[in-house]
Amino acid sequence: MFDPTEFAIIATFSAALCIFAITAIAKALLKTECKLPVVPAPLFESECSPFQSPTALGLPPALPVGRVPTWFYRRLDLLGIAFIYGVFFTLVVMSLRGGKDQELVLDAGVLMTSIGFQFITAGIVVALVIGRVGLIEWLGLKWPQGWQVLFIAPGAVFAMWLFFGGLQITGFMKWIESFGVEAVQDTVKLLQESNDPMILGLMIVAAVLVAPICEEIVFRGYFYAASKKFVGPWAAGACSALVFAAAHGSLAALLPLFVFGCLLALIYEKTGSIWAPIAVHFCFNGATVLVQVAARYYDIPVDAAL
Secondary structure, X not given: OOOOHHHHHHHHHHHHHHHHHHHHHHXXXXXXXXXXXXXXXXXXXXXXXXXXXXXXXXXXXXXXXXXXXXXXXXXXXXXXXXXXXXXXXXXXXXXXXXXXXXXXXXXXXXXXXXXXXHHHHHHHHHHHHOOOOOHHHHHOOOOOOXXXXXXXXXXXXXXXXXXXXXXXXXXXXXXXXXXXXXXXXXXXXXXXXXXXXHHHHHHHHHHHHHHHHHHHHHHHHHHHHHHHHHHHHHHHHHHHHHHHHHOOOOOOOHHHHHHHHHHHHHHHHHHXXXXXXXXXXXXXXXXXXXXXXHHHHHOOOOOOOO
């Protein structure tokens, strides 16, 4: 039976690239067309002066750009965006093609390599930015409204569970299974079946601690924010969510992770602090781990994505 996983993953990566390229080109052309001759401002401005507002010059009012700063990103960051895109595209496609011939075995070595890769990727991203702006300002680490995470994180997790429930009710997961594709990700399957304490421990650390921190720094902290500089928040949110979903290499999780990626980008933009999406990601993965562990020891039949 034809396995559409590789095709769907490559199509998702390609969709992200097309959205970014088309939006960036369109934005650059519009910016060029909207350039106006420089008009000297009057010595004295009054309330009715045309120099008070862009609308007085026939321009639309400036749209809010959210709370994620982009002033320190430069055209050189296009290479950084391309690097993140290229690394995940190459690794996922190679993994999928290698998995056709042999079943992937998630042992301790593979898990430790995965954890190391995530830290290295996050470190590279930090190195790309840290010389231009402080870490606190870049990621919004000082978040005066941090207490809001007590409502944001559980609400986001509940919303995602409702979405998963909707997919189950509509028969989406059954449709995915009809292609002969495993509906449960390898990481979740590992939690369900492995009896090795070391492997389970590494899996929990990778899912609950490493992934929320490193993935949020890479995908929201840099990929989304840098993309926003060139294509705006909406296209950047879609592109980062598409790459985030495709980077997990699972057909069954592709749509749920795309929605989750969009939600994380929205939360980051609304709060201006990376702590918010990290907390949501932490709670989502942590809840999934707890459900899988509880289901395993109490023989509760459940399916979940991680």
